[in-house]
Amino acid sequence: MSSTTTLTEVHWFFACKTDDVPLNGGVCVKYKEEQIALFHFSRREEWYATQNMCPHKHQMALSRGMIGTQNGEPKVACPFHKKTFSLEDGRCLSDDAECSLKTYPVKIEEDRVYIGFYGGFDKLSLTSV
Amino acid sequence: MKVVVIGNGMVGYKFCEKLVAKFEPGTYSLTVFGEEPRPAYDRVHLSEFFSGKSAVDLLMAPANWYADNNITLHTGDPVKEINREQKTILSHKGLIVDYDYLVLATGSAAFVPPIPGVDKKGVFLYRTIEDLEMMTAHASKAKRGAVIGGGLLGLEAAKAMIDLGVTDTHVIEFAPRLMPRQIDDSGSKILQSKLETLGLTIFTNKNTSCITGDESITGMQFSDGTSIDVDMLVISAGIKPRDELAKAAGLETGPRGGIVVNEKMQTTDETIFAIGECALFNSMIYGLVAPGYEMAEVVVATLSAAEKAFSGFDMSTKLKLIGVDVASFGDPFVPATDCRTVVFEDTMKGVYKRINISTDGKYLLGGVLIGDAAAYNMLLQTTKNKVALPENPEDILLGSRGGDAPQGAGVAGLPADAVICSCEGITKGAICTAVEAGNETLDSVKKCTKAATCCGGCAPMVKDIITYTLKSQGKYIRNVVCEHFNYSRQELYDLIRIKKIKSYDDVLDELGHGDGCEVCKPVVASILASLWNEMILVKGNDTAQDSNDRYLANIQKGGTYSVVPRIPGGEITPEKLIVIGEVAKKYNLYTKITGGQRIDLFGAHVSDLPAIWEELIAAGFESGHAYGKALRTVKSCVGSTWCRFGLHDSVSFAIQIEERYRGLRAPHKIKSAVSGCIRECAEAQSKDFGIIATERGWNLYVGGNGGSKPQHAILLAADLDNETCIKYIDRFLMFYIKTADPLTRTATWLNKLEGGMDYLRNVVINDSLGINAELEAEMQSLVDNYKCEWKEVVDNPELRKRFNHFVNAPEEKDPSIQFEMMRDQKKAAGWG
Ligand SMILES: Cc1cc2nc3c(=O)[nH]c(=O)nc-3n(C[C@H](O)[C@H](O)[C@H](O)COP(=O)(O)OP(=O)(O)OC[C@H]3O[C@@H](n4cnc5c(N)ncnc54)[C@H](O)[C@@H]3O)c2cc1C
Ligand code: SF4
Ligand code: FES
Numbered sequence: 001m002s003s004t005t006t007l008t009e010v011h012w013f014f015a016c017k018t019d020d021v022p023l024n025g026g027v028c029v030k031y032k033e034e035q036i037a038l039f040h041f042s043r044r045e046e047w048y049a050t051q052n053m054c055p056h057k058h059q060m061a062l063s064r065g066m067i068g069t070q071n072g073e074p075k076v077a078c079p080f081h082k083k084t085f086s087l088e089d090g091r092c093l094s095d096d097a098e099c100s101l102k103t104y105p106v107k108i109e110e111d112r113v114y115i116g117f118y119g120g121f122d123k124l125s126l127t128s129v
Numbered sequence: 130m131k132v133v134v135i136g137n138g139m140v141g142y143k144f145c146e147k148l149v150a151k152f153e154p155g156t157y158s159l160t161v162f163g164e165e166p167r168p169a170y171d172r173v174h175l176s177e178f179f180s181g182k183s184a185v186d187l188l189m190a191p192a193n194w195y196a197d198n199n200i201t202l203h204t205g206d207p208v209k210e211i212n213r214e215q216k217t218i219l220s221h222k223g224l225i226v227d228y229d230y231l232v233l234a235t236g237s238a239a240f241v242p243p244i245p246g247v248d249k250k251g252v253f254l255y256r257t258i259e260d261l262e263m264m265t266a267h268a269s270k271a272k273r274g275a276v277i278g279g280g281l282l283g284l285e286a287a288k289a290m291i292d293l294g295v296t297d298t299h300v301i302e303f304a305p306r307l308m309p310r311q312i313d314d315s316g317s318k319i320l321q322s323k324l325e326t327l328g329l330t331i332f333t334n335k336n337t338s339c340i341t342g343d344e345s346i347t348g349m350q351f352s353d354g355t356s357i358d359v360d361m362l363v364i365s366a367g368i369k370p371r372d373e374l375a376k377a378a379g380l381e382t383g384p385r386g387g388i389v390v391n392e393k394m395q396t397t398d399e400t401i402f403a404i405g406e407c408a409l410f411n412s413m414i415y416g417l418v419a420p421g422y423e424m425a426e427v428v429v430a431t432l433s434a435a436e437k438a439f440s441g442f443d444m445s446t447k448l449k450l451i452g453v454d455v456a457s458f459g460d461p462f463v464p465a466t467d468c469r470t471v472v473f474e475d476t477m478k479g480v481y482k483r484i485n486i487s488t489d490g491k492y493l494l495g496g497v498l499i500g501d502a503a504a505y506n507m508l509l510q511t512t513k514n515k516v517a518l519p520e521n522p523e524d525i526l527l528g529s530r531g532g533d534a535p536q537g538a539g540v541a542g543l544p545a546d547a548v549i550c551s552c553e554g555i556t557k558g559a560i561c562t563a564v565e566a567g568n569e570t571l572d573s574v575k576k577c578t579k580a581a582t583c584c585g586g587c588a589p590m591v592k593d594i595i596t597y598t599l600k601s602q603g604k605y606i607r608n609v610v611c612e613h614f615n616y617s618r619q620e621l622y623d624l625i626r627i628k629k630i631k632s633y634d635d636v637l638d639e640l641g642h643g644d645g646c647e648v649c650k651p652v653v654a655s656i657l658a659s660l661w662n663e664m665i666l667v668k669g670n671d672t673a674q675d676s677n678d679r680y681l682a683n684i685q686k687g688g689t690y691s692v693v694p695r696i697p698g699g700e701i702t703p704e705k706l707i708v709i710g711e712v713a714k715k716y717n718l719y720t721k722i723t724g725g726q727r728i729d730l731f732g733a734h735v736s737d738l739p740a741i742w743e744e745l746i747a748a749g750f751e752s753g754h755a756y757g758k759a760l761r762t763v764k765s766c767v768g769s770t771w772c773r774f775g776l777h778d779s780v781s782f783a784i785q786i787e788e789r790y791r792g793l794r795a796p797h798k799i800k801s802a803v804s805g806c807i808r809e810c811a812e813a814q815s816k817d818f819g820i821i822a823t824e825r826g827w828n829l830y831v832g833g834n835g836g837s838k839p840q841h842a843i844l845l846a847a848d849l850d851n852e853t854c855i856k857y858i859d860r861f862l863m864f865y866i867k868t869a870d871p872l873t874r875t876a877t878w879l880n881k882l883e884g885g886m887d888y889l890r891n892v893v894i895n896d897s898l899g900i901n902a903e904l905e906a907e908m909q910s911l912v913d914n915y916k917c918e919w920k921e922v923v924d925n926p927e928l929r930k931r932f933n934h935f936v937n938a939p940e941e942k943d944p945s946i947q948f949e950m951m952r953d954q955k956k957a958a959g960w961g
Contacts, residue, residue, distance in 0.1 A: 016936045024645075025672030027936035028943075030624070035945070038936070043634065043644045053945075060688050061947045064676050068646030071612070077647035078757065079684055087549030 012107060012114040015049075019111065026076070028063035029115060036104060037063035039087060041074055047106035048087040049115045049122055054078040055092075055099035062101070063103050130157040130431070133228040135208045135374065137163030139172055140405030140421035141234030142189045147429045149198045152267075159200045160226050162218070164207035165257060168192050173418055173583065176285055178261045179292045180891040187258070211378040213398055230400050232428060233388060235371035237406040242277070242366050242807070246340025252362045255286040264363070268293035270362035275299040275349060276366035277337055279307040281446060284455075286363045287329055292895055295361055299330045301349070303366075306333055309445060311457040315474065316497045319481040323453040323500060326479075327899065369467070370407045371413055383409040392438040393431050394424050402428045415442055418583065426554075443551070445495075445509050447502055453479075454502035459495025459512035460485065468494055471523045475500075484508065486522050491932055493518060506549070506590035507540070514547045528620050540593045547592055552583030560591055564598040571595065571702075571883060588883070610871070611648040614641040618796065618871050622656050631661060633673035651675040652871045655758055658794035659866045662914040664921050665794075666928055677756035680932065681919055682738055685731060687946055687957040690737040690738060692718070692730040693755035695791060698765040698783035698803075699726025708748040716741055719954045725762030725800065727753060733957055734942045739929045742919040751917040754792060758872075760799045763787035764812070768805030768822070775805035776822040782851065783811075786820075789855065791913045795860065796869040796878075800835075803827075814842045817875040818858055823847065827854045831861055831889070834876035843886050846894060856905065860893045863904040 015029040015038055023042040028035050035052035054059050057080060065076045067087065074087040083094040090101030105116035132148065134141050141161065148159060157894055163169070178187065185191075195202040203220065210219040217227045239254040241247055251271070251566070254263050268274075274295040276287045279302030290298040300307070306317035307324075316740050321331050336352040340362065350356040362366040370387040381389040381397045387409025393408075394402045404424035406416055415421065420442035430437035445458035463470075463485040473482040480500035493512045498505055504526070510516070511525065518525065543549075545558035552857040555578050563577045575581050581588040609615050616624065621640065630636050636653050637645050650673040658665050665674055666681075677683050682690035709728055713720045716737050718730040733741055742752075755761060763786045766772065768779030783803040793799070802811040803820045815820025819830045825848040831840025846857055869878040882888060891897040922928045948955040 020936050022350065022672050023669050030935040030938045030941065035935075035943075041644070043637075060943055061684070064679065064684075066647040066650050066672065066675070068613075068650065069575055069644040070646065072643065074644070075646070082647055119687075121482075 010116040010118055012116050015113045015115050017111050018113055021113070024067060026063040026065065026067065028060070031115065031117070035060055035063075036059065037065075037087065038106065038113065038115065039063075039067055039076065041067055041087070044074065046074065047113065048074065048076075049104040049106050050082070050085065050090055050101040050105060051067060054080060054083065055101065056081060056083050104129065131227060131229045132157055132232065132432070133226055133230075134159070134160050134161045134232045134234055135218070136236055136371075136405070136407070137161050137165070137202065137204065138168045138234060138405065139169060139189065139418050140236070140237045140425055141232070142169035143198055143422045144232060144234060144404060144425040144428060145195070145198075146190070147425055148432070149200070151433055152427050154199060160228075161195070161200060161202045161693075162205045162208045162220055163207055164565075165259075166205045168195065168202060168204060170258065171455065171583075175255075175258070175261065176289050176292075176436070177887075177891075178258060179265070179289055180897060181887065182896045183285075186259050208374060211374060213378055213401070216400070220888055230402065230432060233375055233396070233401065233403040233407055234405045234425075235407045237368040237370045237373065237414070239364060240367040240369040241364055242337075244337050244340060246346070247364065249340055249342050250301065250345040251342075251360055252340065252346055252364065254364050255282060255289070255365050257381055261289075264289075264361075265293065267361055268295055271295050273297045273299075273357075273359045274361040274363070275301055275357065275359045276363045276365055277301050278367065279304070279331070279333065280310065280367070281308060282366065282380075283363075283365035284324070286365045287324075288327075290361070290363065291328060292897070296328055297330075298328070299332060299357060299359065300324070301335045301337060301351075302331070302333045303336055304333065312455065312461060312497045312499065313483065314456075315472070316481045316483065316499045319476065319479050319499045320453060320455055320478075321473070324478045327453070358957070363522050368406065368414070368416055370409065370495065372407055375403065375407075376728075383412065387414050390439075392427075393442065394428050394439060395431075399945075402431075404428055410439060410615075411441060413441075415444070417442075417446065419446060420444075422552060422554070443509075443513060445512075447504075448504050454498065454500055454505075456498040456502040456505040457496070457737035458505065458509040461495050461497045461640070463494050469522075471526055473526055482526050484522070484526050486518065490522055491517055493522075496611065503589070506593075508589055510540075510543050510547050510549070510590070514544060516542055516544075540597050549594065550578075550580035550583070550587045553579045555580035557594060560594045561598045561727035564595050565602070569595065569599060602856050610652050611646055613643045613645050613649050614653075616640065618652055618656070619868050621653065622660070622867055625653070625656055626660055631657065631663065632668040633657070633670050645673070651678070651758075653692070654678065655794050655796065658759075659911075662792065662794070662911045663682065664916065666918070666922070666931075671931065680735060680738065681752065681756055681922065682733065682735075683756045685957060687948075688735075688943060689732045689946060689957065690735060691755070692733055692738070692741055692745075693723070693727055693753040695753040695787070696727040696762075697787040697791075698763055698780050700765075700780055700784060705748060706752070708745070708750075715744075717955065719956060723755075723762075726764050727755075727762060729755070732948065732957070734934070734946065736933050736939070736942060737793065739923055739932050743923045746917070746920050746923055752792070752919040758795055758797050760787070760790040760793045760795075760801070762800060763790075764800075764802035764816075766804050766810035768803075772805055774808060776824060777805060777827070779803040779805035779811065779820075779822060782820065782827070785851075786855070786858070789912055790862065792918070793866075793911060795862070795866050797874045799862070799875070815839065816842060818842070818861060820854065826850050829854055829857055832876045832879035832886075834874055836874075838876075840876045840880075842876075845886075845890060857893055859908040860901050860904045861889070863908050864889075864892060864900075867904075 021027050021040040026037050026039040027114050037050050037052040039048045052063050059080050061079050065079050067076050075084045077084045085101045090103040108112045144370030169189045204221045205223045208218050209221050217225050219225050239256045254260050274290045276283050287300050310766050338352045339350045341348040348358045373381045375388040376382050388403035390403050390408045396403050427437050427439045447456040467483040471484050482498050484496035485494040510850040543557050547557045549557050563574050568577045581591045604614045633653050654673040719732050721729050723729050736910050763783040765780045765783030775935045796886045799817045801818050802813040802816045803823050804811040804813045813821050814830050815833045815835045819842050821828045826848045827849050829845045830842035831845045934943045947958040949958050
């Protein structure tokens with residue numbers, strides 16, 4: 001059951017207070033040398049986190065993008081060229097499927113927002129375990 | 130073959146056009162006598178004379194068309210006499226011309242009831258351009274008007290009076306209801322209350338007994354003892370066929386006028402034909418152009434020895450211009466015993482619809498539509514083509530309930546040979562073929578087929594057929610906003626306004642579904658800003674803004690922003706220039722002069738934006754809205770203050786205009802410019818609205834564009850004073866804001882606007898939609914609500930917080946941002 005063990009190894013990083021994040025919008029969180037885009041999709045009472053860098057032209061911009069849905073699937077649109085990415089699995093919904101986003105779990109405790117990173121403090125993705 | 134035509138009206142002209150098309154040149158001679166001073170013009174659109182069309186615009190064909198086609202045209206020379214023995218005619222000027230065939234197309238004159246006083250000054254008819262010229266001259270002095278006659282033409286004349294500025298106008302109808310010949314009682318009542326809301330006063334059952342006043346009219350007295358004061362009167366009490374010439378020549382005429390003709394349009398002399406409004410066929414005068422054109426066709430066929438007969442004509446009508454839809458088609462008055470009637474009535478909205486269905490429920494016989502005649506063409510075609518009705522015939526009136534009927538679905542059921550444009554006799558098949566050949570807009574279909582070029586009544590249906598054909602080719606273009614809103618931008622705009630909704634979330638809850646997206650969010654956010662002009666970053670609307678609007682700055686390569694303070698008219702003091710320089714130095718910004726005569730500061734970190742603006746605002750700057758779909762700049766040339774050619778002070782006017790419309794949110798950005806003379810140094814004609822000084826004021830141009838598809842602006846109005854110019858701009862901009870699709874510049878909007886510049890001019894200048902007061906008031910409230918949004922951010926710590934790059938490290942800047950050096954300034958590093 002390697003995948004369950006991985007999940008138990010999630011490290012929860014305190015990002016900010018819930019009301020630091022605009023309703024139905026995003027902020028950028030600094031995690032070590034990384035930038036994470038954190039979204040509060042308040043219409044759906046959902047939280048999402050992805051990498052902040054847009055894979056298209058490598059711009060640190062996704063946290064400033066508009067969020068919304070496409071056929072019910074939550075997504076974010078990059079402010080630069082409006083490419084859209086699924087907030088659920090990070091896949092690019094626009095055209096080129098190969099560039100996708102890393103996504104992270106989010107949990108809320110009281111008014112505190114935590115972003116989960118796998119494998120202790122390392123950036124391990126689920127598939128590599 | 131020698132053919133002489135008497136009368137150069139619409140039908141007389143059409144006859145010439147058809148004859149020329151049918152016969153080889155040299156096989157005939159054609160001579161035309163017209164009583165009016167000018168060649169035939171479009172009487173159907175006579176009222177457009179008041180909305181800026183000139184007599185020349187209205188001509189059916191230019192004067193040289195006749196000569197070019199070997200037609201001898203004598204205008205201003207009525208025929209006095211026909212000599213049937215000798216087969217000659219004698220004109221007023223003394224010309225004698227012999228004929229093999231004579232065509233009478235003398236039309237009709239307005240019927241003037243024998244009321245004492247009809248000859249007073251200020252009493253007019255409504256039939257010729259001269260009538261309208263005289264009305265225009267008189268209207269400037271008139272305050273209260275009246276129209277005798279509540280029929281089709283009378284109501285058109287009444288609307289014309291309002292357009293002429295005689296807003297206090299009465300309609301006096303002898304019958305117990307308006308349009309007694311076309312619509313039924315209930316329909317008339319609804320129509321009457323609709324017209325009353327337009328400002329008309331309506332009297333029915335009123336018989337005018339005399340017109341009072343010395344030389345000029347001052348009032349009217351009625352047989353019931355009442356009276357009113359008026360200083361202008363139009364008589365539109367019916368038409369009287371011009372049969373005097375025929376009568377004198379011994380041809381048979383009807384007891385109430387009209388030249389009797391058979392099905393070949395021959396009079397009792399078989400070499401003499403009568404067509405148009407002077408002809409009496411089966412005891413009936415056909416007072417519309419379409420049957421007149423058909424008669425012309427019959428005569429041309431007969432002359433070419435072809436078999437064609439006139440067999441009566443559909444007299445369905447739709448009223449133009451009045452601001453209220455009114456239509457009747459087929460037989461509106463079938464007695465209840467001979468049909469089933471379905472009636473829909475909504476007195477609140479002023480809508481009345483009635484259809485008469487054959488007793489077996491299979492066919493539509495006719496009906497009346499008031500308040501909403503969108504279905505007119507469809508119902509007319511269904512009647513004329515005997516299209517079998519659906520199982521629930523009321524569906525064609527009420528629309529099938531449940532499930533959206535696809536747009537233009539109705540035309541699919543029509544046979545290919547259904548005549549869509551009855552004026553020109555164009556069938557559905559011909560229109561489809563034109564669309565398939567690549568004519569995909571109404572304009573190009575009009576050019577290619579001539580459909581909808583005459584009375585224009587079939588234009589909506591032609592559009593439906595275009596849509597239908599495109600769709601069947603898989604080319605259908607949806608213009609709803611996105612998957613979350615089943616509305617076009619214009620519909621959304623109206624709904625949000627009516628429901629007074631102020632936030633994106635509420636709009637989505639009330640009018641949309643799902644959770645929104647990057648397409649509908651900025652559209653709705655922009656509508657909200659256009660409607661209410663509230664701070665765009667409050668009420669949760671911040672996250673519905675496009676990124677540039679959300680950060681009130683333009684995002685640039687690398688993730689930094691640019692800052693553009695407003696510099697109205699491009700005028701700036703040395704002190705302010707120094708401030709810009711100092712701010713740029715302090716925050717390490719790249720500076721460049723823009724094409725709109727201001728200064729752009731690039732390379733600002735998002736977290737520096739509030740501090741930068743704090744300093745700029747302290748020095749008297751305000752937001753330039755370079756980031757918004759909003760008014761950008763009003764460029765100006767130096768004008769009369771310095772330039773030796775300048776006629777007026779273009780800089781002052783540009784500043785006034787820029788300050789009026791600053792912050793105005795629109796479907797797309799708006800640019801403007803003011804030039805001090807015709808040399809046009811400010812390039813005003815390349816702007817959404819541009820102003821050029823003339824000797825007598827300002828010329829206002831609209832719909833210009835630079836960018837990738839440059840287009841020159843078109844003159845909207847000339848020689849305006851400052852106030853009128855601003856009034857027209859108010860109306861133009863508001864009308865654009867209300868009706869344009871998202872991200873559509875004024876040029877594209879105007880190109881797509883049906884009726885184009887003429888229509889726009891009619892709306893903005895002649896108030897043809899009756900909305901100008903509303904447009905001005907809306908603009909004024911936007912102007913009054915203006916606040917610099919950057920000042921609001923600078924003064925509000927909560928809003929300022931949103932400009933930090935890291936939510937959990939507010940003092941840190943984005944470390945990934947990199948610059949390179951070039952010509953002593955920085956530039957963004959290349960795309961990663
Ligand atoms: C304001 C207005 C709006 C209308 N709107 C519509 C509409 O929406 N739809 C519609 O179908 N119809 C409409 N009509 C009716 C339409 O204009 C007429 O049906 C059409 O013009 C008839 O054409 P005609 O050639 O028979 O007559 P006319 O256009 O009247 O032409 C007859 C011409 O013959 C000339 N003439 C007469 N006697 C002599 C002579 N002895 N010698 C030489 N010349 C002579 C007259 O001066 C005139 O110029 C409207 C009419 C008016 C006035
Ligand atoms: S447009 Fe005319 S007034 Fe303005 S600068 Fe040019 S020449 Fe002078
Ligand atoms: S950089 Fe994000 S879409 Fe191009």
